[in-house]
Amino acid sequence: MAVPILKAVKVTKRYGKFTAVNGVTLDIMPGTVHSVIGPNGAGKTTLFHTLTGSTPISEGSILVEGEEVSHLPGYKRVRKGLARSFQVTSLFPNLSVRENLRLAAQGTRPTQAFNPWRRAESMTAACELADSLLAQLNLHGVAERITGELSHGQQRRLEVGMAMAGRPKVIFLDEPTSGMGIDDIAEMKRLIHGLRDSYTVLLIEHNMDIVMDISDSITVMQQGQVLAEGKPDVIRSDERVRRAYLGSMITGGRA
């Protein structure tokens, strides 16, 4: 039986007396897209913060391939294979799209960047990875453009590419389609769906068409707790989920 690549065991996060995440247990299986959905304020983003190490947990346990990481700061969890796709702040707006990806690819081995013997070799590998990512992201047509000039949708795809360039095990995506038009949403959906071939994806997304179409598993959160978990069909027909979370959105108006 497959072993979870990422496991949360009774993870709790309190802010003072308020409990934002309350005893959440999750098994994220390798090579899957696992979505976390729920109403505003359910604790989805806080859960992401606890898993990636942006904020310490109050109680519980977080394991990457069986190894406890909850005591590690964020940058050490990156080394264990957890990568969060940050919004535009992670991009270098004055550099070309290709340069952004090349730097992100080189960033995985910073010590080699200072070693003259390894520099040329690592540069070649980073350039090759950047080229293959440009194709996957469907950004090859704008490879030499200055990143700050890209459309919103293109920049958001590049953010995902920056996370991919680190060759992580798990990529965290927090509302990757927010603020996008229909065409860009379709591109992002295609990209995320394809990620499961090489990565594991943990996705927060409010667009239920995307969630239902591309998720292997869905966790529904409500008031900091897990309300339901399962495959899209199970979640779509779960009475508690319909009642708690905008039933008509989940069922496409067929509630």
Ligand SMILES: Nc1ncnc2c1ncn2[C@@H]1O[C@H](COP(=O)(O)OP(=O)(O)OP(=O)(O)O)[C@@H](O)[C@H]1O
């Ligand atoms: N730093 C903080 N200090 C105090 N309370 C916080 C903090 N961060 C989040 N919260 C609270 O925790 C709860 C969960 O917030 P969170 O952002 O995780 O929800 P969410 O499910 O991601 O919501 P949304 O879909 O609106 O992004 C909210 O009530 C929020 O106000």
